[in-house]
Structure formats: C-alpha cells, structure tokens
Amino acid sequence: MASIIPNFRLRRLPPLSKFRSTLPPLHLHRPCSSIALPVASSSSSPYEDSEEPQSNTNTLSTTTTAIEEPHRKIKSKKPKPFFPKRGETLELVCESLAFKGKGLCKVEESGYVVMCDRALPGERFVGRVTRKKNNYSEVTKVKTLSPHRDMVEAPCEYALQCGGCRTQNLLYEAQVKAKEEQVRDLVVHVGKFSYKDPEFENVMKPIVPCDTQFHYRNxxxxxxxxxxxxxxxxxxxxxxxxxxxxxxxxxxxxxxxxxxxxxxxxxxxxxxxxxxxxxxxxxxxxxxxxxxxxxxxxxxxxxxxxxxxxxxxxxxxxxxxxxxxxxxxxxxxxxxxxxxxxxxxxxxxxxxxxxxxxxxxxxxxxxxxxxxxxxxxxxRGLAFEISANSFFQTNAHQAEILYKLVEDCAGLKGDGSEIVLDLFCGTGTIGLTLAKKVKHVYGYEVVPEAIADARRNAKLNGVHNATFIQGDLNKISESFGNDFQKPDIVISDPNRPGMHTNLIKYLLKLKAPRIVYVSCNPATCARDLDLLCHGSVEQKLQGCYRLKSIQPVDMFPHTPHIECVCLLELC
Ligand SMILES: C[S@@+](CC[C@H](N)C(=O)[O-])C[C@H]1O[C@@H](n2cnc3c(N)ncnc32)[C@H](O)[C@@H]1O
CATH class of the missing domain: 2.40.50.1070 (OB fold (Dihydrolipoamide Acetyltransferase, E2P))
Structure with missing residues (x-):
C-alpha cells in the first residue's frame, strides 16, 4: 500500500474539472427529489451525542439505477410503491453523500431511497437490505461493480476497514464539494430556506477546505x-x-x-x-x-x-x-x-x-x-491549558480559521462596549479570543472541568472580563439570563444534538441583535435556523432572525463531519 500522503495546499477550491480529466462530471447543484430523511430533535441529555434522526423534514437528492437479475428488476415506467425486503439484494448507483457521509441511491422508477455506508458518488454496487426505516432502507455493500468517480488511492492501509476515515479514497476536492452540497440541501429542506430567494446564493458561502488533510487531529x-x-x-x-x-x-x-x-x-x-x-x-x-x-x-x-x-x-x-x-x-x-x-x-x-x-x-x-x-x-495568540477530559477543538490549525470566521461574524465594534454570551463555551476558547475587544464575556458550559479550565485559561491570558458559569443549557429555567446584562452578541456552539427548544425559546425572547451559531451537525443546525428564523406554529415559536450567512468549514478531512458558522441578525 502506498504511504505517500497527498498534500493539497489550497484555500479556495479550483473547479473540479481541473482534477478530473477523464472522469464523468460531478453534478454539483442538482435539483432535489423528495425523500424525507429525518433530523434529530434537541437532546435532553447534555452528554448525549446522538445524531439519530427523529422528525420528518429533510429532503435529499438521489439518483436512479437499473436493477438487473439476479437482483430485483423494476421495469414499470410509472412510479409505484416499492418496499424492499430485508435481506434482498439490489444493484444501485450512489449519487451523493448524505447524512453521516452515507451514500445515497435511488431505485429506478419508484424513487425509493436507499442509504449505504461507504458507498461513494458514482459507485455502482450490489447492496443487501439490512434495515428498513419509515421511508428509506439501509443496505450494506456486498460487492462493487464499478468504482466511484474521483477515486484516489487511500494512503492508509486501514482506510477501508476503520471507522475513522470513510472517504480517504475519494479525491479531497470531491469530498469538500459533497459536504458543501449536503449543507445546501439541509438548509433548503430542513431549514426551509428557498433556492428561489434572490439572497440565497449570498447566504450560502463556499466551503473552506482544510490545508492539511493528514496529521491534523490533536x-x-x-x-x-x-x-x-x-x-x-x-x-x-x-x-x-x-x-x-x-x-x-x-x-x-x-x-x-x-x-x-x-x-x-x-x-x-x-x-x-x-x-x-x-x-x-x-x-x-x-x-x-x-x-x-x-x-x-x-x-x-x-x-x-x-x-x-x-x-x-x-x-x-x-x-x-x-x-x-x-x-x-x-x-x-x-x-x-x-x-x-x-x-x-x-x-x-x-x-x-x-x-x-x-x-x-x-x-x-x-x-x-x-x-x-x-x-x-x-x-489566536492565546495560550490554553488542556486537561485530559476537557473539550478542545480537535483540529487546532483549522480552529484558527473557524474562530476568525466567528469573530468576523460577530462584527465587534472593538470599543469595549459590547456584551458577549458564549453558550456551550467548553474551555472558554471562543469567548476568550473575543474578550479583549468587548466589555464582558459570559460563558456557559455543563462540564465542570471545562469551566475550571476556562477560568484558568482566562487568568493565564490576563483576561479579567470573562465570567464562566457551569450549567446545563438543556435545563434552563425562567430566571436564566437574570445574572448577566443583555448581550449584544450571542455565540452558540452546541454539540451534535443542537440547541434544546427551551434555549431557542429563550433566544427568541432575548432578541440579541446578533447570533453566531457554530455547528458540528448541519442537520440539527438547519432545524435550529428554521426555528430561529421562521418559528413554529406547533411549538408556539415566533421566529425573529434573518439568516445572513452560512459558511461550511472542513475541519475533518476524510470523515463525514461538517462544521458551519452561521450569522443571524435580528429582523
Ligand atoms: C462543540 S463543543 C464547543 C466548545 C467550545 N465552544 C469550543 O469551541 O471549544 C460543545 C460544548 O458544549 C458542551 N455541552 C454539551 N451539552 C451541554 C449542555 N446541555 N449545557 C451546556 N453545555 C453543554 C460540551 O461539554 C462542549 O464543551
């Protein structure tokens, strides 16, 4: 197995065609057909990190495929209901990467959606149905019939078996494009923002790729x-x-x-x-x-x-x-x-x-x-002490870029007059990097050790205008917010389950002029953006924010993870 590590050094991606002279084109912005893939609702447990979908709003694009013997044949021209049986084999073509980086395929004619772990765009394969969900099935790959587009040799000998890297054998440029598409689809189909809105293209920023695609994890x-x-x-x-x-x-x-x-x-x-x-x-x-x-x-x-x-x-x-x-x-x-x-x-x-x-x-x-x-x-020029169990951004190099984007979105006046509320602050990194420019930072976090680290880090960096408070943001009471001045800017950086509805309710009542939402799960991010901007009749929420920008950032090459920085302004 080759051990040469490709070293793409790029900030903005050149067109994919540059990297793919003989391969078929990758459809970057295809219209979506409608398969509802659900999105996780807010977790009630602070330690839970589940990405399991629950509600039914996400729609993602899929492709068609010919089904030949010995696998089931679908010949009818009219779309008709299709319900594969568990254990049945299907011949499929993967169109795109979706939730958790799974390959998304669509059965010809019926439009029935099938998800397959480790199937990559363009790959033709035989899959066996292992699980049936409400409106799609999961298959495991039995055999690849023809390889995916944009194939490269994975440098790591474990790449095809290990649970860490799932797309090491997909050209990096295609990986980031697939992530960008996923965010776009989720923003439209879960966040309910419209492609037709003339502002949409301005809101959706191109993904920031990672300069270093190997050895980046700390x-x-x-x-x-x-x-x-x-x-x-x-x-x-x-x-x-x-x-x-x-x-x-x-x-x-x-x-x-x-x-x-x-x-x-x-x-x-x-x-x-x-x-x-x-x-x-x-x-x-x-x-x-x-x-x-x-x-x-x-x-x-x-x-x-x-x-x-x-x-x-x-x-x-x-x-x-x-x-x-x-x-x-x-x-x-x-x-x-x-x-x-x-x-x-x-x-x-x-x-x-x-x-x-x-x-x-x-x-x-x-x-x-x-x-x-x-x-x-x-x-960002500050020193941080990290203990064994406290959260710290896993890709420090890309975190510099992420935090710079957060600061740009925060749009601080720099005159020391503003109050920043840093929700899900971890060891205080985001708030502390902003502290020198603002009047006061209030950080909230559930893990006591992280709060201890945040306070120590404030001292270590001579920051005296930051207060870190331990608390569970999934269980806020009516009195939450009484201990600090109304913030001008709210930073919210929850883990994968996103924000609890009560926290969203609180933010809608608080009406801070700006919210910078940093998310490591675009599905729950899209759900929360929808609530903050459009509200929800069922949940009696009245949205009062306008989505100004959403910027995907690739923090973790070769994995399905996607980070996004979103800016919301009070309407
Ligand atoms: C994605 S990390 C962000 C940390 C920090 N903003 C950073 O950039 O390093 C999410 C943080 O939220 C904390 N967290 C998770 N659930 C929470 C809850 N219910 N209430 C408060 N904090 C929570 C986690 O412990 C973790 O530190």
Missing part, C-alpha cells in the same frame, strides 16, 4: 480489546489470527470490535511514535496487562488517548498520554510509563480510572503518572 482515542476485528477476507484466508489482543480503532458500527492499528494518518508523527511504543510492548506476558472485555467486564486496559499540543514558549510539540483503566494499579502501568517518558514530546502521562461497564473514556478519578496534568495549545 486527539485520538484508541481502544483495547481481547480480540482483533478482521475483515471477512482475512478471516476466510486465515492470514491473520483474530484471537490476539487488539489496540486500535473501532470497526464501523461495532462498540466491541477493535481493528488493530499501528499507525494513524490523522494524528501527528510524535503521537504515532507513542502508539508504536505502546504496541511494541503491552502484549508482553511478563507485564501482566490485560485488555478490558466489554462483554465479560473483565480486564484492565480500556483506552489509550493521545493528545497533542504545543509549548507556549518554544512552540515545540507536547503530548499527553492518557491510559483509561478499569481500576487503579499504577504498578502495572509503570513499564509503559517508563518507556514513554523518554520521548521528549511526552510531558504528561495520566491515568483515568473508569469502573463503569460502558465504553466511555472519562474517568471517575484521575491520577498523574508522569509530568504535568495539562498540556498547552495556542489559538
């Missing part, structure tokens, strides 16, 4: 497992033994199956050296280390998290290694700690103890096994 979480997950072919030809301890990434869709990986192209080279050092020795029987078995709930090692940052003075890389274990036995970890402590980049080795049966990596107790309990990173 945090990777690997899992330990008692067995290796192997692809079917390797199991069949017995070239690999599955009964060997595994350390790596979860196979797609399996919480209990771990694909062993020796290297990940998304993390930095120093982080890969740490992974290799652990892989090199942890199975040695003399060390007496056992992986946690999530079925029998036995074993010691649960996760290995590697976080990267930079020294504030020297800007040299810093690494934090965090072992998540089922109990506190530092003597068992000592040989690993001794081995890792010799790396100059490793400045912190932590141990989080997680006794719960679930798969979470956050510990109930935390111990420092070597060095400091935090690492540092620099964002």
């Amino acid at each position: 945090k990777m979480e690997f899992s330990f497992g008692p067995k290796r997950w192997l692809p079917k072919e390797q199991l069949a030809d017995k070239s690999e033994d599955a009964n060997v301890f595994s350390l790596g990434l979860h196979a797609p869709g399996f919480f209990d199956k771990v694909l062993n990986v020796d290297k990940c192209f998304l993390q930095s080279e120093p982080a890969n050296k740490v992974l290799a050092a652990v892989q090199d020795c942890w199975r040695n029987p003399e060390l007496g280390l056992s992986p946690y078995d999530c079925h029998s709930h036995t074993g010691f090692l649960k996760h290995l998290t590697i976080r990267s940052g930079r020294d504030v003075e020297t800007r040299e890389p810093q690494l934090m290694v965090n072992f998540v274990t089922s109990s506190y036995k530092p003597e068992l970890l000592k040989p690993l700690v001794d081995k890792l402590a010799v790396f100059p980049e490793v400045v912190s080795i932590m141990n989080n103890i997680n006794t719960a049966v679930g798969n979470t990596s956050v510990g109930e107790q935390e111990y420092t096994l070597y060095g400091k309990a935090t690492i540092t990173e620099i964002l």
